[in-house]
Amino acid sequence: MDNIYIEYTFEVSPKEPATEILIAELGALGFESFVENENGVIAYIQKEDWSEDILNDVFVLNSKEFSIQYEHNEVEQTNWNEEWEKNFNPIQVDDIVSIRAPFHENPNLPYDIVIEPKMSFGTGHHETTHMMVQHLISLDVADKKVLDMGCGTGILAIFAEMKGAQPIDAIDIDAWCYENSLENVERNNCKHISVYEGDASLLEGKKYDLIIANINRNILLNDMKTYTNCLNEKGVLLLSGFYTEDIPVIDNEVSKYGLTLKNTIERNNWVALQYQK
Secondary structure, three states, rough: OOOOOEEEEEEEEEEOHHHHHHHHHHHHOOOOOEEEEEEEEEEEEEHHHHOOOOOOHHHHOOOOOOOOEEEEEEEEEHHHHHHHHHHOOOOEEEOOOEEEEOOOOOOOOOOEEOOOOOOOOOOOHHHHHHHHHHHHHHHOOOOOOEEOOOOOOOOOHHHHOOOOOEEEEEEEOOOOOOHHHHHHHHHHOOEEEEEEEEHHHHHOOOOOOEEEEEEOHHHHHHOOOOOOOOEEEEEEEEEEEEEEEHHHHHHHHHHHOOOOEEEEEEEOOOEEEEEEE
């Protein structure tokens, strides 16, 4: 018997960054899939995980900065791949890296990452993933031990291996992201990536030359001590998942552990920071 889902259609104005904030908040409530369109986003949650008051505490819906209208209805299980095929467009980063689904034509750039995003975050379209790819383009990661924390679809771990990094740990607390990263690692013929489901508690006793953490501000602040303790001397820490106005609080926390800000990339009010120990 097919699962029954509740489908929410959100019309968002202005669309960014409200849509990304909304997706993050809905994901924390158990929504399993998100299909963005020109007006906003369509979100799905299994009926058994849903209640009439599920959106009561969604902060962005009450923000005076955005106008968000929505309606919901009951639907049978969606063909997720079909939805992605209709809505997932390939992207290119600096004419060096392509990120595409299997059904897209290969543009023959130096690096070609093929993913089937399904229900996970991190398709490369979001500003933070795009900027993290840009940071990795500029870094020499050959034979570096790497951590991709909050790996989503596994894009950043996969790109790191393509650039010669090994070994690589990819970790995400979300079960869908864990499963999807495993599939995408295999799809890209990666041999040096280990994928784990969990949080920063998995890092005890680990050491890395490069740590990539594309999550959100509060988790980053909470786990910063753990990340810096896991970083080898002269190691690099890449952080994203927050806004330009969050830089002072992030920088204040990172500086407590002796790291120095080396590079900043900004894109549509999102930011990605590069630190060195």
